[in-house]
Amino acid sequence: MVGVATVNGDAHEVSYGVAEIVLVRHGETTWNASGRIQGQLESELNEIGWKQAEAIAERLSKELKPRAIYSSDLMRAKNTAEMIAKKCDCASEVIVVPELKERHVGSLQGYVWGEIQEKEPEAYYAFFSSQNDLEIPVYFSFLVGGGESFDQLCERSVAALEKIASKNMGERVIVVSHGGVLRAVYMAITKEPSAGKIMNGSVNVMHFSEKEKKWVFKSWNDVAHLGDVGFLQRGFDGDSLHQ
Template sequence: MTSTTETNGLDKLPIFTEIIAVRHGETARNASRVLQGHLDTELNETGRQQATAVADRLFREPKVAGIYSSDLKRAAETANIIANICNLPEVRKTATLRERNLGDIQGLSSSDATKLKPEAYKIFVSTNRDGVIPGGGESLNQLKERSVSCFERIAKKHKGIFLLYTTQVLIL
């Protein structure tokens, strides 16, 4: 009889990359209900406090190994606050983690968008995943394709690691 170590099949399980999604902190524009999309806005004081609160919580999470962020200021600042408090390596920034490009309605409030760009706003609030927002905007499917391909690249690069991503930041 041959002696073998029983693994109950655990050795055949795939190695997963765990990802935590964290939304960027508040900005003056989203506090005033402006549709930001790809606008490059900074955090306000409330947003910095929010990022610090998340970082304080994540500091107690021993598995966090790294962080990814969109290249937009609000996401990068959120990520940098978290990285500094959690003693994480340098934040990796990428445009592929940006929010949806809102085209013609970027920079408008919802009420202004309904009046000034009604067709673009209609597409924005629609459940039609293929509707592209005029003025260089994206459809929900385009956003999904961009985001999923980015997550897949990151997960493949960091197998078995715990990442954080702030919309638009990713923490390993």
């Protein structure tokens, strides 16, 4: 036994050969609140988002101390992670992992969800298609790189988490990422057709077994710590237009 952590109020052990990943969605941003698609573009945490980051940090500081804290390289995730690291008194700085960044959604980035079907029909179709290997097209020269397919997102996201898990066997670590990444990880691992709504500031706990090379979800979309702060009820739902 290495330590004791808490999932949904129940104490449990993080055993040798198992890595515990606390996967957190970043706090609410100005674009989340306005229904604008972020993708890999930057958008700052708003007032609610900072309060959510503080509430996440307060909650996690009362649980098993993490060995390390990892984050996407986008500022909304990094700011959330830094708040957690400070409160949890983590000895090391936040470790930035670019592979944890949000999906590149091509020409959809920067648009409001309600206007994309009319203005970007091909990109809209690729995003909502059940054909998971379709890359989302990019038509603007100022957008660097092409849009990702859902399969590409799943592959890089799960690979990044497995790399983190392999370095932290017998330990708990915190990973701050994005709604699209969390959805991809959940669906890739569980093979379920949907991950449901994923709220800003949600805490999600996963175990990775080194021996079995298998992921198990211990909790999903837990927002109990946000009771006094609140969150956008629509959350992130990549299965529908109502984001």
